Amino acid sequence: MRLLSRGAPLPLPPQLRRAMAGTPSGPAAPLPAERCCVAELPGAELVYFTCSSRGGPARAGAGIGALPRGVFLPRPGLCFSFCVAAGAAQSPVERVRAARLHQRLQQRLRQAPFGAGCQVLPLLSYSPDAAAAAAAALPEKGFLVRAARGAAETERALEGLLRLHLPAPAHLCVYQEEGEDGQPWRALWRLDGAAEGRELLGRARVVPASPPARHPAAAHLLDGAVFRSRRAARRLLEECTALIPEAKAVLDVVDQCPKLPKKGDFPVIVIEGLDATGKTTVTQSLTDSLNAALLRSPPACVSQWRKTFDDEPTLVRRAFYALTNYLVASEIAQESTKSPVIVDRYWHSTAAYAIATEISGPVSNLPPLCDPVYCWPEDLLKPDLVLLLTVNPEERIRRLQGRGAEKTREEAELEANSFFRQKVEESYKRMERPSCQLVDASCSREEVFEDVLHQIKKHFPFQ
Structure with a gap:
């Protein structure tokens, strides 16, 4: 999912520094462009959010309050998300391939080890620039996976699933509520094609985004x-x-x-x-x-x-x-x-x-x-x-x-x-x-x- 802003990442906690110790040297991986997301919670409630690497409110979410509690699970549970790239709006073959891949992932997420201990919610990633979104890239369909228990096992299973089905490099977002205020933060991981290779691209605070005038899927x-x-x-x-x-x-x-x-x-x-x-x-x-x-x-x-x-x-x-x-x-x-x-x-x-x-x-x-x-x-x-x-x-x-x-x-x-x-x-x-x-x-x-x-x-x- 492409959510990370271009600002410098915040200092990393010890567990993430240790995770990065084996990261290959060389030029930094390009960060995906900033996106907004909308998740559909049980009861049809929609939550719009984006990310700010500076820790403060993002431009898209300024002045609209805080995210509702419970969107992202508190520790020790974790929340994950990923999307399927949709390609150009004008390319039917890309749209068909993306739709079939999304359905295949959806079917897999209903099976073990995801089916019993996880809650899988629909997610849509879209460009906050309405004119650009209507003219070019389609919104990207994905999933918000909430693991109240067995978070480590769920993360390993998701990594294996994305490496198997998505073209490399795939991106997996990991959310966790941190600090006294319990605000959610997101770590963006880049998954290489190798069995264990992954790179932490950075961390960002999750902040609310203003709902667009029309639902993000309406233009398409x-x-x-x-x-x-x-x-x-x-x-x-x-x-x-x-x-x-x-x-x-x-x-x-x-x-x-x-x-x-x-x-x-x-x-x-x-x-x-x-x-x-x-x-x-x-x-x-x-x-x-x-x-x-x-x-x-x-x-x-x-x-x-x-x-x-x-x-x-x-x-x-x-x-x-x-x-x-x-x-x-x-x-x-x-x-x-x-x-x-x-x-x-x-x-x-x-x-x-x-x-x-x-x-x-x-x-x-x-x-x-x-x-x-x-x-x-x-x-x-x-x-x-x-x-x-x-x-x-x-x-x-x-x-x-x-x-x-x-x-x-x-x-x-x-x-x-x-x-x-x-x-x-x-x-x-x-x-x-x-x-x-x-x-x-x-x-x-x-x-x-x-x-x-x-x-x-x-x-x-x-x-």
């Missing part, structure tokens, strides 16, 4: 999680063909579809909502009642590859789902010339889940209303009406427990994380052109269907 949502065009999603999935053979098969199917299909004269109605809100029941009932064609996203022609992409990082998974929307659009164009069309999920689902995944913290961190990320892609066929089914959390959980079906990663997250669920629902509600019309689906099936049918008949002159 478009074409990084929410794809604004078929071309953008295709370009990213092309970079996956060497890593994921199924990506080529998906692209071959997509390339057989017309690029700008036209909707027929019959109405197209999309039913959206979280899992267990009754979409399947409503869509089937509407299909029967209106003598309509029923389409689902993703469509059957690529459903055999869905599990493969559900196991990939968000970046790759969202490119796959974005392209499946264009396959659905081609089906809509054909079917809407013959009958009304009911669609079980479409673009709004793809975008809402992507936004909620990438933006950490509570709902208040989502991009504001009218942000371009909520706007329908210009090259994707639009429906005539989008209905969003909503249920209260207790009813949704009750329904989920009765389903017994295998859950995707995001379905499991919806069930376990109320903050994620709230962000998905709010993202749905902020969609525009077309927006979502809300339907309370907490009551009986008959009442929900009557409400849905009433809203549809307000828009279309069915006989």
Whole structure:
């Protein structure tokens, strides 16, 4: 993680002087550029921080108080962090490689020796210069690893993990609360490719940083999680063909579809909502009642590859789902010339889940209303009406427990994380052109269907 300021390091305590005794001589290693970080604590609380090698408040954190206690564990516990370099924003292949590496590290951190004695929290490292960050390097995803016990063993395991997976030299940050005031300090270690080689680059005091006006990930949502065009999603999935053979098969199917299909004269109605809100029941009932064609996203022609992409990082998974929307659009164009069309999920689902995944913290961190990320892609066929089914959390959980079906990663997250669920629902509600019309689906099936049918008949002159 690149957090250290360029000032001279403070005098080192005896234990760190001893650790440096075997450091190779020669020119000093270049220090990484100063960065800010945001960690997501349990309860979706976000903590922004940076480092000051002079021990006083950093420019980014001046006048905003102290860090909350407990972010970094007091002695004898230790806290560690590291990030995965994301590369240039314009390079899809670098973004894919970084995303897959981050996911691989995340999976490894769930296993021994990390799983039992450590708490692993999401971390994002970003440039405090908003203009530079938007134009060049992406924020870097990483982890804050808190070890309440077995800190020495955890540190050795982390070093081995980073040497194995990250290109040399990797950087590992070690945090410890020191002094009477218990303020956290960070030691920045450079890990060489050799089994034991490491160098202490310096120490710095950890200080609060001012939260940016927008969440650090918000500037890179478009074409990084929410794809604004078929071309953008295709370009990213092309970079996956060497890593994921199924990506080529998906692209071959997509390339057989017309690029700008036209909707027929019959109405197209999309039913959206979280899992267990009754979409399947409503869509089937509407299909029967209106003598309509029923389409689902993703469509059957690529459903055999869905599990493969559900196991990939968000970046790759969202490119796959974005392209499946264009396959659905081609089906809509054909079917809407013959009958009304009911669609079980479409673009709004793809975008809402992507936004909620990438933006950490509570709902208040989502991009504001009218942000371009909520706007329908210009090259994707639009429906005539989008209905969003909503249920209260207790009813949704009750329904989920009765389903017994295998859950995707995001379905499991919806069930376990109320903050994620709230962000998905709010993202749905902020969609525009077309927006979502809300339907309370907490009551009986008959009442929900009557409400849905009433809203549809307000828009279309069915006989």
